[in-house]
Amino acid sequence: APSQRPAAVAPEGPYARLRPLVDLAAQRLATADLVAAAKYGTGSPIDDPAREKQVLDDVARQARDLGADPEATVRIFRDQIEANKVVQRELHRRWDVDPSQAPGPGERPDLAEVRKEINRVNGELVRGIADSGSARSASSCRGLVTVAGVRARHERHLDLLHSVALGRALPSVCAG
Numbered sequence: 001a002p003s004q005r006p007a008a009v010a011p012e013g014p015y016a017r018l019r020p021l022v023d024l025a026a027q028r029l030a031t032a033d034l035v036a037a038a039k040y041g042t043g044s045p046i047d048d049p050a051r052e053k054q055v056l057d058d059v060a061r062q063a064r065d066l067g068a069d070p071e072a073t074v075r076i077f078r079d080q081i082e083a084n085k086v087v088q089r090e091l092h093r094r095w096d097v098d099p100s101q102a103p104g105p106g107e108r109p110d111l112a113e114v115r116k117e118i119n120r121v122n123g124e125l126v127r128g129i130a131d132s133g134s135a136r137s138a139s140s141c142r143g144l145v146t147v148a149g150v151r152a153r154h155e156r157h158l159d160l161l162h163s164v165a166l167g168r169a170l171p172s173v174c175a176g
């Protein structure tokens with residue numbers, strides 16, 4: 001006989017909650033290449049503390065609005081920001097070493113447009129954090145986040161730089 005509860009509304013286990021979170025971290029990291037290209041050769045610094053403060057203030061407010069934990073949200077976002085800068089710094093270093101690889105002035109994305117995409121991903125990430133409270137405090141969290149990271153790496157064909165940076169984005173996902 002069919003079960004009372006349709007599969008579509010079956011309660012989701014911790015992996016189902018953590019996987020989208022990890023995938024969103026990888027999506028956010030994919031913007032770092034565009035940010036690096038937008039800034040390269042313009043004098044705009046990789047570290048922009050004013051923009052970081054704006055991001056952290058925004059996500060804390062969004063978390064509060066969802067009735068979620070603003071401190072955990074900010075902690076996770078600090079790591080997203082550090083991970084983004086790992087990619088930017090390495091790309092700038094490579095482009096300094098080999099200018100033929102560097103984006104030319106005509107290939108420079110508009111930083112404001114890239115930040116719109118980052119803001120969009122930020123909103124989804126806040127929602128993913130809000131929806132994963134119990135998964136993030138589960139004892140299986142670290143292992144599941146590692147598995148989800150490996151999966152994102154393969155699905156998104158991440159290179160070594162982005163794989164390392166994804167590792168930098170994830171340590172604060174699990175509580176405690």
Ligand SMILES: C=C(O[C@@H]1C=C(C(=O)O)C=C[C@H]1O)C(=O)O
Binds near residue numbers: 046080081084
């Ligand atoms: C991505 C950027 O570079 C850095 C990383 C940020 C982020 O990950 O949100 C914010 C500001 C910068 O310190 C940016 O300037 O937008």
